[in-house]
Amino acid sequence: MEPEGAAPARLGSTGLDAAEVPAPGSVTLIIPTFNEAANVAELLRRLAGSLPAHLPCEVLFVDDSTDDTPAVIEKAASGCPFPVAVLHREHPEGGLGGAVVEGIRRAASDWIVVMDADLQHPPHLVPELVGAGERTGADLVVASRYLPGGSRAGLAGSYRVAVSRGATWLTKGLFPRALRGISDPMSGFFAMRRSLVTADALHPLGYKILLELAVRCRPAEVAEVPFVFQDRYAGASKSTAREGLRFLTHLAALRSASPAARMIGFGLIGLSGFVPNLAGLWLLTHAGMHYLPAEIVANQAGVLWNFVLIEAFLFRDRRHRHRADRIGRFALLANADLLLRIPLIAVFAGRLGMAVLPATALALVTTFVLRFAATEALVYLPRPPRRTPRRTAGS
Numbered sequence: 159m160e161p162e163g164a165a166p167a168r169l170g171s172t173g174l175d176a177a178e179v180p181a182p183g184s185v186t187l188i189i190p191t192f193n194e195a196a197n198v199a200e201l202l203r204r205l206a207g208s209l210p211a212h213l214p215c216e217v218l219f220v221d222d223s224t225d226d227t228p229a230v231i232e233k234a235a236s237g238c239p240f241p242v243a244v245l246h247r248e249h250p251e252g253g254l255g256g257a258v259v260e261g262i263r264r265a266a267s268d269w270i271v272v273m274d275a276d277l278q279h280p281p282h283l284v285p286e287l288v289g290a291g292e293r294t295g296a297d298l299v300v301a302s303r304y305l306p307g308g309s310r311a312g313l314a315g316s317y318r319v320a321v322s323r324g325a326t327w328l329t330k331g332l333f334p335r336a337l338r339g340i341s342d343p344m345s346g347f348f349a350m351r352r353s354l355v356t357a358d359a360l361h362p363l364g365y366k367i368l369l370e371l372a373v374r375c376r377p378a379e380v381a382e383v384p385f386v387f388q389d390r391y392a393g394a395s396k397s398t399a400r401e402g403l404r405f406l407t408h409l410a411a412l413r414s415a416s417p418a419a420r421m422i423g424f425g426l427i428g429l430s431g432f433v434p435n436l437a438g439l440w441l442l443t444h445a446g447m448h449y450l451p452a453e454i455v456a457n458q459a460g461v462l463w464n465f466v467l468i469e470a471f472l473f474r475d476r477r478h479r480h481r482a483d484r485i486g487r488f489a490l491l492a493n494a495d496l497l498l499r500i501p502l503i504a505v506f507a508g509r510l511g512m513a514v515l516p517a518t519a520l521a522l523v524t525t526f527v528l529r530f531a532a533t534e535a536l537v538y539l540p541r542p543p544r545r546t547p548r549r550t551a552g553s
């Protein structure tokens with residue numbers, strides 16, 4: 159279930175202009191790029207025109223491009239009034255989310271602003287995001303398309319609008335408390351205080367970084383600023399169906415971070431395993447197999463089904479053992495569960511004098527809890543202490 163914690167206070171939007179930004183802290187702009195050569199020069203030009211001189215800023219591109227984006231950035235950076243760095247990742251772990259996390263790890267400023275490189279996020283709002291945070295004391299300031307004054311003008315096509323809306327509803331429904339005061343949890347445009355996050359709190363696979371920050375770091379106060387999601391300046395969106403799948407597994411991983419929530423997920427997945435189990439049984443007995451060996455074989459279909467689902471949705475970040483080792487242990491536990499159930503029923507019914515039905519139900523619950531605990535401890539051991547690799551920044 160949702161971990162306990164204070165709900166972020168809603169501070170609403172602010173209408174500051176750059177001149178009102180009070181004694182600002184330093185700002186690192188983190189801009190993830192994947193083949194944005196046609197956008198970065200214009201982006202830097204507009205940033206240079208938007209960032210007030212009294213706001214100490216630096217720009218850090220975290221780049222996974224296969225085109226000449228880094229070279230184009232370096233060329234455009236020479237005319238910029240603020241420092242510009244490019245961290246090019248030879249091994250782009252975690253895609254967009256991984257790039258942002260890498261940037262956060264490296265930023266040492268008071269504030270971090272995350273924005274896209276394709277000018278869908280208006281550069282002139284950067285001082286306003288930081289200003290809103292400074293003025294209200296918020297740790298996180300979200301640029302939202304869903305506040306009055308904001309819109310999704312640049313979201314191409316009704317299909318993408320529907321997907322974005324659906325994802326927002328699903329996410330808000332799953333995390334009602336953590337996302338109170340955040341109308342646009344899918345936004346890729348936000349400012350945060352560096353102190354909000356220790357880099358290790360961010361799972362490296364995190365895909366929707368804002369969502370992850372809100373759920374894991376629980377900012378005490380959140381502010382929002384409306385913005386109009388613009389059309390892409392050049393090039394095409396990098397989002398794919400695969401990204402959508404990543405988003406869903408990220409949601410599941412965040413939602414199942416507590417043991418109680420994981421146990422519920424484990425139970426639901428276990429129930430869904432009846433389907434392949436019964437289907438297998440039907441197939442095998444119709445193919446002429448005796449029902450007893452068919453039961454045993456069909457049970458393995460259910461076990462495999464459960465294994466695939468819990469790996470994808472519940473224990474994604476705890477797959478430390480070798481895959482063959484994991485599936486072996488998982489299958490062993492699942493079948494032991496079956497073997498243990500009969501003697502347990504015998505004990506409950508025979509020794510303790512329970513009726514058969516409650517005895518069976520109690521045995522089912524007992525073996526379920528035992529199997530869950532054993533799966534956690536013996537198949538998916540908790541994360542070992544993390545080493546924080548410190549690589550040197552690129553040019």
Ligand code: GDD
Pocket residue numbers: 189190191192193194220221222223250252253254257273274275276278313322344345346347394395396397
């Ligand atoms: N480093 C890195 N690695 N950057 C990436 C990668 C990657 O694998 N994939 C995309 N990017 C960069 C793009 O170059 C761009 O600057 C930014 O991330 C956003 O990518 P787009 O491809 O333009 O995404 P989008 O417009 O479909 O999605 C945006 O809007 C969504 C809300 O509708 C993003 O801001 C999403 O985070 C946001 O949820």
Ligand code: MN
Pocket residue numbers: 274276278390395
């Ligand atoms: Mn975009």
